[in-house]
Amino acid sequence: MAKVAPANNQPSIHITVGPVAECVKTLEDAAHSPTDTDLTTPQPGQNTNFTHHHLSPVDEDGSPHEKEIEFLLSLIEIPTFSLGLSQGELLHEEVCHASVPDVEASNVIAETRKSKRTRILPPLFNDYQCDPKIKSFSREGTLTTTSNNIDEIYMAMRERAGDSRVYTVANGMSVTTDELNEIVDRNQQMTPKVMDVLMYYISLDRNRKGSHQSKIAFYDTNFPALLMKQHGRLTKTAIKDRHRMKYDEAVVKHFIGGSTPDDVYDCIYFPFFIDKQHWVGVSLDLSRGAVQILDCNHGFRSESMMKKDFTPITVVVPHILATSTGNKSADARKPYQMVRVNCVPHNSNSTDAAATTVLLIQAHAANGADGCKDVTPETISSGAKHLAVLVYRDITHV
Numbered sequence: 156m157a158k159v160a161p162a163n164n165q166p167s168i169h170i171t172v173g174p175v176a177e178c179v180k181t182l183e184d185a186a187h188s189p190t191d192t193d194l195t196t197p198q199p200g201q202n203t204n205f206t207h208h209h210l211s212p213v214d215e216d217g218s219p220h221e222k223e224i225e226f227l228l229s230l231i232e233i234p235t236f237s238l239g240l241s242q243g244e245l246l247h248e249e250v251c252h253a254s255v256p257d258v259e260a261s262n263v264i265a266e267t268r269k270s271k272r273t274r275i276l277p278p279l280f281n282d283y284q285c286d287p288k289i290k291s292f293s294r295e296g297t298l299t300t301t302s303n304n305i306d307e308i309y310m311a312m313r314e315r316a317g318d319s320r321v322y323t324v325a326n327g328m329s330v331t332t333d334e335l336n337e338i339v340d341r342n343q344q345m346t347p348k349v350m351d352v353l354m355y356y357i358s359l360d361r362n363r364k365g366s367h368q369s370k371i372a373f374y375d376t377n378f379p380a381l382l383m384k385q386h387g388r389l390t391k392t393a394i395k396d397r398h399r400m401k402y403d404e405a406v407v408k409h410f411i412g413g414s415t416p417d418d419v420y421d422c423i424y425f426p427f428f429i430d431k432q433h434w435v436g437v438s439l440d441l442s443r444g445a446v447q448i449l450d451c452n453h454g455f456r457s458e459s460m461m462k463k464d465f466t467p468i469t470v471v472v473p474h475i476l477a478t479s480t481g482n483k484s485a486d487a488r489k490p491y492q493m494v495r496v497n498c499v500p501h502n503s504n505s506t507d508a509a510a511t512t513v514l515l516i517q518a519h520a521a522n523g524a525d526g527c528k529d530v531t532p533e534t535i536s537s538g539a540k541h542l543a544v545l546v547y548r549d550i551t552h553v
Contacts, residue, residue, distance in 0.1 A: 309339065309540040312547035322550045326355040338510060338543040339536075345434070345509030350426050351375035353513050356545040361520070370412040371520050374425040379437070379468065381406060386467035389474060397474065398483060407479040410441070416479050424516045426509075429456060429464060434508040436516040437465075439472060439491075446472075446493045449515040449527065451502040453495065465493050498524050500531045507532065510539040 313336065316322070320332045334349050358373035385406060392400055412420040423439040433456070436449035446469050448461060456464070469491040477487040496519070502511055511530060518526035530538065 305537055305540050305544070309544055309547070312544060312551050315551040316547060324352055324355075324546060325359065325549055326352065328352055335543060335546060338546075339539045341504075341506045341510060341535075341539065343506060344432075347376045347428060350428075350434070350509060350513070351377070352546060353542055354426060354516075356549070357513060357517055357542070360545055369421040372409070372412065372420045372423045373516070373520075374409065374423060376426060376428065378409060378423075378425045379427055381409070382468050382471055385475065386471040389471050398477070398488065400474065400478065402475050402478055406475060410476060410479060416481070419476060419480070422520070424520055426512050426516070427464075433505065434512040436512045436519070437468070438496075438516075438519060439468075441472075441476065444473070444489070444491050446491050447519075448493065448495045449499060449512065449519060450495060451499055451508060451511045451515065451530075452505075453501070454503065458495070461495070462493050466490075469493055496524050496527060499527045502532045502535070504532070507535050510535055510542060513542055514538045 313332075316332050316335070318332055321329055322332070322335075323329050328348060328351065330349065330352055334346065337343065337345060337349065338353070354373050354375045361371070361373070385402065389397060389400065407416075410419050410423070412418055419441055421440075421442045423441065425437050425439075427435050427437050429435060433452065435451075438447040438449065440447060446465055448465070450456070450461075472491060473488045477483070480487075499515060502508070514530045514535070515527050518530050
């Protein structure tokens with residue numbers, strides 16, 4: 156605050172310039188005051204960091220007074236920051252980007268570890284186990300791979316193929332579109348002819364992908380019939396003379412996976428139609444001497460009855476291999492062991508068994524028993540469409 160007092164009959168103004176608010180108030184008082192004003196000594200507690208200026212008398216025309224006001228306004232500091240109320244025009248300047256030379260880095264990172272102790276990985280890296288659903292894709296990829304547009308692809312191919320038409324597929328067999336539709340519709344038991352077509356195409360699909368770790372063969376329903384016939388010959392031969400039996404080349408070639416007789420397949424897959432009522436998949440594990448059954452409905456056949464059904468195969472296969480490889484030892488002719496793969500999801504729907512069997516064979520060939528866990532009743536619909544597409548894409552193009 157400022158005190159106003161006359162001095163020597165001459166109007167004079169003594170102004171204390173400080174904060175903006177005090178300056179503005181002083182200007183207003185000076186503009187309306189008819190007398191001289193003087194700012195006395197500040198009161199106790201009042202801000203004393205003021206600058207004192209002596210202003211000349213104010214004439215009637217007001218021009219000196221205006222100059223004094225301009226002078227006081229010049230003392231007010233203008234903020235150096237923008238309040239966002241007004242801004243000058245933006246300057247548009249071109250920025251020249253200086254080119255930075257590429258730094259050539261060596262692809263070989265030098266070894267910086269100086270410790271002489273053996274590097275040991277944490278237990279996590281050794282004990283880690285992948286989820287079975289992910290594991291089924293880790294090696295060769297599961298054959299029941301789903302895609303977002305499988306329904307659209309299948310329906311487009313099915314409509315393009317037409318109704319009640321006959322096609323000759325790649326294995327030389329003739330099938331009608333109604334028979335192919337049953338792969339997905341699953342309203343009745345699949346016929347052996349359609350099963351043979353599917354086995355041919357999953358074998359073709361596997362060969363197209365290539366780069367497999369094991370030697371595997373896929374055969375149709377004619378293969379178990381061939382084995383049953385050879386078992387009939389074997390049982391009619393005296394036990395002491397069975398090691399002298401000769402098998403036709405047409406039979407032996409089914410087991411040879413290479414250029415030499417010793418180069419046999421690791422595993423052979425084929426479907427088996429039990430009593431013309433139920434389909435199961437069979438895996439002949441030649442490297443381990445076992446017959447593995449891929450059955451989605453264990454309640455259809457008991458364990459003892461299943462062994463009776465497959466005894467001819469478990470007996471005759473070792474004899475054929477021993478003859479083809481020239482192995483005359485008794486152990487080479489020992490019957491194979493029959494086992495059921497227990498991790499196969501249960502599905503009691505008899506009309507689903509055929510498509511399930513083909514999908515189980517695909518999954519087991521790709522990823523072993525773990526792959527069979529993904530062939531569930533919920534995945535049959537999409538899996539059957541993938542099987543049908545394998546055939547449709549060969550007879551129609553969309």
